[in-house]
Amino acid sequence: MTAVLRLESRKRVRGSVILLVVFALLSALYFSMFPGIQAEMDAFEEAFPEYMFDLFGIEALHTIEGFVAAELYAFFWSLLLAIYFAYVGAGLIAGDVQDRRMDLTLSNPVSRESVVLQKVAALWVPVVALNVGVPIVVYVAALAIGESFDPVALAMVHLLSIPYLLVCAGIGLVLSVFVDHVRIARGTALVLVFLLWLVDGVSRLDPDYEWIGDLAPSRYYDETAILVHEEYAFGDAGILLAAFLVLVAVSVVIFTRRDI
Amino acid sequence: MRPQTDADDPAAETGSTTESDPESARGSAVISIDGLTKRYGDVTANDGVTFDVGAGEIFGYLGPNGAGKTTTIRLLLGLIKPTAGTATVLGADVRDRRALTEVKSDVGYLPDTLGFEDRLTGRQALDYFARMRGDERREELLELFRPPLDKRIETYSSGNRRMLGIVQAFMHDPQLAILDEPTSGLDPLKQDRMHAFLEAERDAGKTIFFSSHVLSEVQRVCDRVGIIRDGELVALEDIDDLLERGGKDVRVELAESVDEDAFVTSEMIDVESVEGTVRFTYTGEAGALLEHLVRFEVVDVEIGDPQLDDIFKHYYGDEREPLPGDG
Known part of the structure; x- marks a missing residue:
């Protein structure tokens, strides 16, 4: 029984392609800028107050790894892509329930558990497309401007981001089985993911409050540590993966018990 | 055929x-x-x-x-x-x-x-x-x-x-x-x-x-x-x-006004009459209705299904109690 998976995968293709193109364009933009501004980065680092860098987890801007971590991964990947996954997750169930597509889907010999799991499984499309496409673009672009990029660190920054993105989708999914209106589910999911990201960044500014950010998924994915220091936090990724599975399980339990 | x-x-x-x-x-x-x-x-x-x-x-x-x-x-x-x-x-x-x-x-x-x-x-x-x-x-x-x-x-x-x-x-x-x-x-x-x-x-x-x-x-x-x-x-x-039990909705257009007492039979209920046109719900046999109608100078007849609401009204009353006979 993979009909739902096939259909859902197909529905994810367009968004994934668009995002891949956006990331390719962004990469091209930043890499073409880098040789011109590399020398000025020291001055740049001095010009801004330190908390700005702490907020985004930025360092070593004069290296290609630090620059890419700051420009591409700290914002576009950790925040905007996370919001995209939350948005998609929030649409998975609520949209079908609202438009009565779920009535027809569930008139088939397919269980509600299976519908949720197949819809979640269809996230493989953006996960694979972006985590294969974007590192290739970044790697090639680095070579093109005469820089070399550590391929292992690059692979890790993507691999370890997958549990993070899935948790964001999971937050959306829980809202999706809980809320009847897809716009409310999506809006709540993206605001929530943004707030969690913000809480993580802001709480890092003061060691006394840093623990608050432990609840935020982005606390467990540090793109700068991976790219600049080659620190691969597999344990943190494991925590994210476990959180994702819990969110999916909660969604399944809610969805199988509710009226649609 | x-x-x-x-x-x-x-x-x-x-x-x-x-x-x-x-x-x-x-x-x-x-x-x-x-x-x-x-x-x-x-x-x-x-x-x-x-x-x-x-x-x-x-x-x-x-x-x-x-x-x-x-x-x-x-x-x-x-x-x-x-x-x-x-x-x-x-x-x-x-x-x-x-x-x-x-x-x-x-x-x-x-x-x-x-x-x-x-x-x-x-x-x-x-x-x-x-x-x-x-x-x-x-x-x-x-x-x-x-x-x-x-x-x-x-x-x-x-x-x-x-x-x-x-x-x-x-x-x-x-x-x-x-x-x-x-x-x-x-x-x-x-x-x-x-x-x-x-x-x-x-x-x-x-x-x-x-x-x-x-x-x-x-x-x-x-x-x-x-x-x-x-x-x-x-x-x-x-x-x-x-x-x-539902009967038929009937509308009869007559060439001239007739005496209602002569026209209306006991099978007709909810009779409304405006000038030469009479509307009623007929609860009897169709043949009997036609036999009855040919005695009058009829210009036009419409016999249709009753509205669901009428069936409710006539046969189930306005009470909300289920009828005997519901399984």
């Missing part, structure tokens, strides 16, 4: 069906509903609904819009949970999700609101359903109902959406079809085609559960009817009995 009259209900002929499937004798319950109740806060959408639908019958579930027909259907499909009572569909209890999911390969469902994936073409949508439950009768159905398969569903008219819905509901050759307002949006020709198709399915031993707010439609194809109003089943009977 046998005489073709309005009252010639094809349902009456099916007692002596010569169809090949002898196992499909009516009687064993395909749907069994027992005290089914669904409340939303203070609103009771279904209130202790109880009846059975036997194998090989077309059961009409009749009621005005908002009466609770769709609620019953969605309870039968397990989309919503009963507050009290239960039902079985092909032997599976609607509260037992696993059992209900299993029997769905033998159930066809045509919802009132057809939620297709609008970006897909009709063909892709049918392929999608076929992967889950088969499509051995797809081509045959597409000869009767012809939605534009290569166009995206978002461009479909409501009639085309309905036809695509009909094809998906029957293409896996289900034992039971649950149809929620199946002909809404179809043009009259397609409605006739649908009715003929449903009769053929019934004759082949399939069970059809069919909701409608149009009495004439139910009257034409159904063997038995359950009437629901305000969430309660108010009548459950053979269609012939219902029609007998």
Whole structure:
């Protein structure tokens, strides 16, 4: 029984392609800028107050790894892509329930558990497309401007981001089985993911409050540590993966018990 | 040629069906509903609904819009949970999700609101359903109902959406079809085609559960009817009995005003007379009515089906108590 998976995968293709193109364009933009501004980065680092860098987890801007971590991964990947996954997750169930597509889907010999799991499984499309496409673009672009990029660190920054993105989708999914209106589910999911990201960044500014950010998924994915220091936090990724599975399980339990 | 009259209900002929499937004798319950109740806060959408639908019958579930027909259907499909009572569909209890999911390969469902994936073409949508439950009768159905398969569903008219819905509901050759307002949006020709198709399915031993707010439609194809109003089943009977009690809406235009006492008979109720035109509900035999009318100088006559509301009014009163005889 993979009909739902096939259909859902197909529905994810367009968004994934668009995002891949956006990331390719962004990469091209930043890499073409880098040789011109590399020398000025020291001055740049001095010009801004330190908390700005702490907020985004930025360092070593004069290296290609630090620059890419700051420009591409700290914002576009950790925040905007996370919001995209939350948005998609929030649409998975609520949209079908609202438009009565779920009535027809569930008139088939397919269980509600299976519908949720197949819809979640269809996230493989953006996960694979972006985590294969974007590192290739970044790697090639680095070579093109005469820089070399550590391929292992690059692979890790993507691999370890997958549990993070899935948790964001999971937050959306829980809202999706809980809320009847897809716009409310999506809006709540993206605001929530943004707030969690913000809480993580802001709480890092003061060691006394840093623990608050432990609840935020982005606390467990540090793109700068991976790219600049080659620190691969597999344990943190494991925590994210476990959180994702819990969110999916909660969604399944809610969805199988509710009226649609 | 046998005489073709309005009252010639094809349902009456099916007692002596010569169809090949002898196992499909009516009687064993395909749907069994027992005290089914669904409340939303203070609103009771279904209130202790109880009846059975036997194998090989077309059961009409009749009621005005908002009466609770769709609620019953969605309870039968397990989309919503009963507050009290239960039902079985092909032997599976609607509260037992696993059992209900299993029997769905033998159930066809045509919802009132057809939620297709609008970006897909009709063909892709049918392929999608076929992967889950088969499509051995797809081509045959597409000869009767012809939605534009290569166009995206978002461009479909409501009639085309309905036809695509009909094809998906029957293409896996289900034992039971649950149809929620199946002909809404179809043009009259397609409605006739649908009715003929449903009769053929019934004759082949399939069970059809069919909701409608149009009495004439139910009257034409159904063997038995359950009437629901305000969430309660108010009548459950053979269609012939219902029609007998329902009478006919008659409008007679006379050349000149006649003395009402001479014109009105005891079978006429709710008589309204304006100048030369008399409207009434006739509860007697059609032949007697015609014999009576020829005695007057009649310019025009219309004899039609009574409105569902009139049936309620005349025969069930305005009380909300279920009638004796409800299962």
